[in-house]
Amino acid sequence: MANALRAPELRIAASVAQQGLAARLWSVMLGCAAVYGRVPDLDPGLLHWDPDASAPGDLWLSEVRPLPADSATVADVVLHGHLAPLATALRAHYRIAPGLLWGNAASALAGAARQLDHWAGPLGRTEAATRTRTLAAELLAHPLLAGAGTLTGTAFRRRSCCLYYRVPGGGVCGDCCFLRPPRSSARGASG
Structure with a gap:
């Protein structure tokens, strides 16, 4: 992934990969919870x-x-079963700040919830949309994710940066704490 991104540091690629995995895990769980009322x-x-x-x-x-499909079960499966062990490994091998990794997890959760909400609304699946928003809000209040950002409706603003702006041609994400990429002199302090 680092080569595909042309990432100047391995920790940037590790951050992007971790956020991608988190998005896949949250999407599966929220989608199943919203539509079936159960999760795998x-x-x-x-x-x-x-x-x-x-x-x-x-x-x-x-x-x-x-x-x-309750928040305690989903948190146990995703946060404790996958993302916490992954965060420990990434911090040890790539010197990634814990706040950045939990910000990635919260951002991925909010993004998955927003997509499901946008899907459910036009189809008249109000029950699925309500379940999605409720579950996402409960999960974002979990101690590992609490404080990672602010959820307003389906909009999320994180308090950390995933470092994607440091990839050649990259920029800031829609929920980034930065409104525009920091200057190069501030790059070492972000995350």
């Missing part, structure tokens, strides 16, 4: 991916085990 168990022993595939972000389950 994403136990690491059941969840698979192929890092050599043309789209290494593709995930699949070897077995589907439904779980309740």
Whole structure:
């Protein structure tokens, strides 16, 4: 990924990859919760991916085990089962600030919720939209994500930056704490 992005530092590619994985996990959980009222168990022993595939972000389950779609279960599966161990590894290997990683997780959650809300509204799926917004708000209040940003309706503004602006041709994301990319002299202090 670092080569594809032409990232000047490995930690930038690691941040972008972590946010992409978080988005995939949240999308699966929120979508299933909104539409079916249940979520799949994403136990690491059941969840698979192929890092050599043309789209290494593709995930699949070897077995589907439904779980309740409450915020405690979803937090346990996604935050504690995947994102917390990943954050520990990324901090150790790439010196990424914890606030940046939890900001990525919160941003990915808010983005998945916003997309589901935009999908549900025009289809008249008000119950699905309500479940999505409620679940996302409860998850953003979880101690690992609380304070990572501000949710107003379906709009989210994070308090950290994912570092994407440091990629050649990159810029700031729609929910970034920066309104425009910081100057080069401030780049070492961001995140």
